[in-house]
Amino acid sequence: MFRPALVWMLSLAWLIVTATAQSADIPEPGSAEAIAAATTDPHFVSPWVSYVPASSTVPSPEKFFGRIMGAPGELLGTEKTYAYARALAAASPRVRVFTLGHSEEGREILMLAIADEDAIRDLDRLKGATAALADPRRTDQAAADKLIAGSRPIYYFNAALHSDETGSTEAMVELAYRLAVSEQPMIQRIRERVVVLINPISNPDGRDKMVDWFYRYLKGKTDRDTLPRQSPPYWSKYTFVDINRDTHQQTHETTKAVHRMFHEWHPMVVHDLHEGTPLMMTWNGTGPYNPNIDPITYTEFLELSFHEVEALTAMGMPGVSTWNFGEAFAHLYLDSVAMNHNSIGRGYETFGNGSAETEQRSVSQSSTTMEWYRPLPVGREVTWSARDNLNYQETGALAALDETASESKEMLHNFYKKGWDSWQKGLTQPPYAFLIPENQGDRARVAQMVERLMGQHIEVAQAQQLIQLKEGSFPAGTYVVRLDQPYRNYAVDLLTPQHYPKDGEAPYDDVSWELPAHYHLQAIPTADASIREAALTQLKDAPHVEGRVTGSGPVYLLKDTGQESFLAARYRLANFEIRIAEREFEAGGTKFPAGSWIVASQTGLRDAIPPIAAELGLDFTEVSAIPEVPSHKAQAPRIGLWVPWADTDSIGWIRYSLDQRKVPYTYLRDEDVRAGNLRSRIDVLLYGHVDLELAEQIEGLPKTWSPMPFKKTAETPSFGTPAESDDITGGIGYEGLAQIQRFIDNGGLMLTLGSGTMLALEGGLVRFVRRSSGGVPRSTAGGGGASSAASQQAATRTPGAHVRVTFDRTDHPISYGYPAHTYVFRQNFPLYATPRHWLRMAYCTTCLDGPEDRSGVVMEWGDTDGKAFVESGQAWGEENLIGRPAILDMPVGKGHVVSFNFNPMHRDLNRGDQRLLWNAILNWQAIIAGQPKVAGAAPGPSPEPEE
Ligand SMILES: [Zn+2]
Numbered sequence: 001m002f003r004p005a006l007v008w009m010l011s012l013a014w015l016i017v018t019a020t021a022q023s024a025d026i027p028e029p030g031s032a033e034a035i036a037a038a039t040t041d042p043h044f045v046s047p048w049v050s051y052v053p054a055s056s057t058v059p060s061p062e063k064f065f066g067r068i069m070g071a072p073g074e075l076l077g078t079e080k081t082y083a084y085a086r087a088l089a090a091a092s093p094r095v096r097v098f099t100l101g102h103s104e105e106g107r108e109i110l111m112l113a114i115a116d117e118d119a120i121r122d123l124d125r126l127k128g129a130t131a132a133l134a135d136p137r138r139t140d141q142a143a144a145d146k147l148i149a150g151s152r153p154i155y156y157f158n159a160a161l162h163s164d165e166t167g168s169t170e171a172m173v174e175l176a177y178r179l180a181v182s183e184q185p186m187i188q189r190i191r192e193r194v195v196v197l198i199n200p201i202s203n204p205d206g207r208d209k210m211v212d213w214f215y216r217y218l219k220g221k222t223d224r225d226t227l228p229r230q231s232p233p234y235w236s237k238y239t240f241v242d243i244n245r246d247t248h249q250q251t252h253e254t255t256k257a258v259h260r261m262f263h264e265w266h267p268m269v270v271h272d273l274h275e276g277t278p279l280m281m282t283w284n285g286t287g288p289y290n291p292n293i294d295p296i297t298y299t300e301f302l303e304l305s306f307h308e309v310e311a312l313t314a315m316g317m318p319g320v321s322t323w324n325f326g327e328a329f330a331h332l333y334l335d336s337v338a339m340n341h342n343s344i345g346r347g348y349e350t351f352g353n354g355s356a357e358t359e360q361r362s363v364s365q366s367s368t369t370m371e372w373y374r375p376l377p378v379g380r381e382v383t384w385s386a387r388d389n390l391n392y393q394e395t396g397a398l399a400a401l402d403e404t405a406s407e408s409k410e411m412l413h414n415f416y417k418k419g420w421d422s423w424q425k426g427l428t429q430p431p432y433a434f435l436i437p438e439n440q441g442d443r444a445r446v447a448q449m450v451e452r453l454m455g456q457h458i459e460v461a462q463a464q465q466l467i468q469l470k471e472g473s474f475p476a477g478t479y480v481v482r483l484d485q486p487y488r489n490y491a492v493d494l495l496t497p498q499h500y501p502k503d504g505e506a507p508y509d510d511v512s513w514e515l516p517a518h519y520h521l522q523a524i525p526t527a528d529a530s531i532r533e534a535a536l537t538q539l540k541d542a543p544h545v546e547g548r549v550t551g552s553g554p555v556y557l558l559k560d561t562g563q564e565s566f567l568a569a570r571y572r573l574a575n576f577e578i579r580i581a582e583r584e585f586e587a588g589g590t591k592f593p594a595g596s597w598i599v600a601s602q603t604g605l606r607d608a609i610p611p612i613a614a615e616l617g618l619d620f621t622e623v624s625a626i627p628e629v630p631s632h633k634a635q636a637p638r639i640g641l642w643v644p645w646a647d648t649d650s651i652g653w654i655r656y657s658l659d660q661r662k663v664p665y666t667y668l669r670d671e672d673v674r675a676g677n678l679r680s681r682i683d684v685l686l687y688g689h690v691d692l693e694l695a696e697q698i699e700g701l702p703k704t705w706s707p708m709p710f711k712k713t714a715e716t717p718s719f720g721t722p723a724e725s726d727d728i729t730g731g732i733g734y735e736g737l738a739q740i741q742r743f744i745d746n747g748g749l750m751l752t753l754g755s756g757t758m759l760a761l762e763g764g765l766v767r768f769v770r771r772s773s774g775g776v777p778r779s780t781a782g783g784g785g786a787s788s789a790a791s792q793q794a795a796t797r798t799p800g801a802h803v804r805v806t807f808d809r810t811d812h813p814i815s816y817g818y819p820a821h822t823y824v825f826r827q828n829f830p831l832y833a834t835p836r837h838w839l840r841m842a843y844c845t846t847c848l849d850g851p852e853d854r855s856g857v858v859m860e861w862g863d864t865d866g867k868a869f870v871e872s873g874q875a876w877g878e879e880n881l882i883g884r885p886a887i888l889d890m891p892v893g894k895g896h897v898v899s900f901n902f903n904p905m906h907r908d909l910n911r912g913d914q915r916l917l918w919n920a921i922l923n924w925q926a927i928i929a930g931q932p933k934v935a936g937a938a939p940g941p942s943p944e945p946e947e
């Protein structure tokens with residue numbers, strides 16, 4: 001745009017000449033001109049994508065949509081994109097479409113397969129070949145060599161995963177057409193040697209919301225300084241940016257679809273297309289690298305990345321880099337399904353405007369220096385268009401496919417070799433297996449962890465009889481993960497603690513994902529090779545544990561051994577009266593710890609209990625009389641879950657967990673909080689972790705954009721789910737904060753998690769707790785890379801690690817089901833001091849802070865028994881954290897506020913922490929009735945609360 005027109009036109013002529021000279025393609029008339037017009041600088045396009053090849057039989061995107069891909073001011077939604085994909089498949093024998101699944105809102109998730117005609121006819125055989133190569137136990141080297149000679153690598157692209165990263169759908173649509181019709185020699189070679197899979201819209205719910213958002217709020221706006229919020233408040237039913245951090249848990253339909261695709265096709269590469277860095281970053285991580293990934297993978301992804309940097313740089317495209325993004329220790333992203341299963345997971349970050357309009361953009365100084373990983377940097381100011389972004393994505397993709405075509409046999413060999421290496425490690429070096437005892441206090445949770453492993457195609461068996469090993473004896477029913485299997489490396493990664501190096505680069509996200517730590521369970525490694533002789537039954541389906549009802553009598557007891565399903569059970573029994581024991585008691589020769597349930601005889605109870613025991617894996621005991629023990633009433637509270645419009649992401653995971661457990665709650669929008677009258681509607685106000693500063697938590701999205709409706713209309717048909725609004729700006733405001741205060745004053749219980757705790761402790765709802773320096777204010781480790789490492793080094797950081805804690809109040813209901821010393825999962829949050837009786841008066845030098853009052857400290861950071869602080873992951877500056885409150889329970893008016901300095905509801909991963917929150921919900925009346933107790937005082941029966 002700012003270049004003299006003559007220079008541009010000359011460059012364009014050169015591009016067209018070079019493009020046509022090296023190919024047999026005839027450009028579609030007008031395509032080169034339209035692309036040039038939509039490209040802001042001739043350096044921002046390659047000869048490969050500077051035109052669209054003409055075809056007399058196959059419809060080009062321009063013929064179908066009436067415009068080129070990446071045209072300014074337009075975005076494709078799912079309906080049009082899929083219609084084109086089907087038209088392409090109908091017209092070309094080199095293209096087929098497949099349905100990978102359906103989204104939460106029912107939209108199709110579609111995939112294109114593109115290759116030469118022979119391969120498209122032969123897809124089943126090619127899929128069979130990669131599946132056989134994936135399992136070296138049934139494919140010996142000779143058979144593998146034969147398969148490799150007759151097959152080819154499969155390369156999968158995943159577009160539009162993050163909905164505000166809007167460019168990749170159209171880049172992939174144009175790529176699909178180009179691959180199908182171009183006779184350019186490089187593309188012929190790709191077609192002949194590779195099968196290309198393209199998922200143009202991996203999260204269709206978010207795509208359609210984003211497209212509606214663009215046309216409603218962003219179209220025609222090009223001044224970046226005055227743009228309104230660039231994204232709808234939701235991208236999917238539950239989450240926002242976290243949709244790509246779901247690979248270990250597979251909760252979203254987007255994730256499930258890609259995982260199903262993976263295990264059906266076994267692509268050598270799964271490639272996510274993101275937009276976050278100028279002008280293009282091809283991931284390979286700074287290290288430290290995860291030791292449980294085969295070393296071949298790290299060399300392969302470096303090779304692919306450097307080929308892209310080389311190819312685009314050679315074509316004069318500036319700003320292409322690799323390295324200095326993420327660390328490649330954590331493989332918890334969507335592409336990681338490949339990383340964790342012996343393939344290659346990759347990603348781009350290109351420069352997205354978050355809009356289809358052309359904008360003037362500033363590039364940060366740190367992205368403009370010449371480095372070994374960025375040989376041709378870009379300047380500080382660029383005019384950037386949707387087509388520029390597309391040019392980089394599509395050119396990069398072609399470079400990657402070209403490299404894959406060149407190395408196709410080597411990649412197949414490597415894929416087979418990685419499966420072989422993994423399997424052989426399980427045969428030749430300890431551990432040879434993990435043993436997961438069935439009875440660890442919560443049999444259902446053990447079964448759920450086994451289900452997670454099996455969901456990753458990790459094979460799990462069950463012992464048919466007692467197994468004697470040098471580590472001990474394990475009863476029949478013990479789950480056994482033998483490690484002589486192709487996904488041994490991933491099994492080891494999921495079942496052992498992570499050790500993130502303390503002097504490593506700053507991590508990008510979590511540093512621990514060990515499942516036994518997340519689930520608070522044991523998986524015992526064995527170095528005894530005789531495990532291979534043990535009689536085992538291979539599990540075909542995930543286990544389901546049924547609870548039992550034993551004994552006899554009208555009273556039911558439920559022994560608290562830490563079962564997570566207590567919350568679900570309470571709501572299944574919502575209409576029944578239940579009491580919770582405050583101390584250990586004995587009945588029928590069995591000891592029942594504090595937290596156990598006492599359910600007296602009630603009409604309908606005998607029919608209600610057995611199905612709940614069966615469904616939730618809970619064992620009830622019938623006894624003849626109510627045991628003598630202090631207990632309190634535990635009514636199922638009416639839960640209100642406040643979801644601020646400014647950040648719906650992390651709280652989405654709470655909604656997911658409650659929905660999975662069929663626990664009812666009221667979804668409270670900002671406007672619902674403002675409307676007040678909360679105490680008459682709910683008993684417990686749950687406010688989860690949000691990635692917002694205090695002012696943003698209160699004031700929400702800037703009112704300068706008001707009103708911003710998020711409502712289903714003819715113009716915006718995808719809006720309004722899962723919640724709607726006439727105006728998402730303005731937050732709860734001080735009006736809403738006052739309503740929350742009134743709710744607590746009137747005897748409500750407020751629960752705050754993670755950075756949501758800032759609102760309670762720093763917003764003044766709770767007094768006398770001082771924020772301490774040294775913490776990291778926001779949870780996201782974000783940014784990653786070397787530049788942020790030094791600045792983060794000084795602060796206290798636990799960026800997603802399992803760390804030790806100690807209960808100060810072992811009598812407190814939150815401790816039910818837990819030992820006095822345990823651990824929880826913690827990300828980076830502010831640090832808070834122990835409460836005091838008063839804080840220093842302003843200007844007063846003699847009236848300093850009052851004495852500490854630990855009566856509200858339920859749990860503190862660190863293990864007072866002296867165990868090492870880190871259970872799995874890593875921590876920095878932990879000396880400043882140890883001893884500080886991890887959970888505070890503070891009286892306010894007639895109510896209480898319980899504040900967690902961590903997030904027990906992290907992405908449906910830390911299931912073993914969830915019971916802490918469930919305890920607070922289940923025992924809400926006792927917590928409110930408790931009022932301040934003196935630490936160490938003997939607990940007595942709680943007074944009945946007012947109702
Ligand atoms: Zn992204």
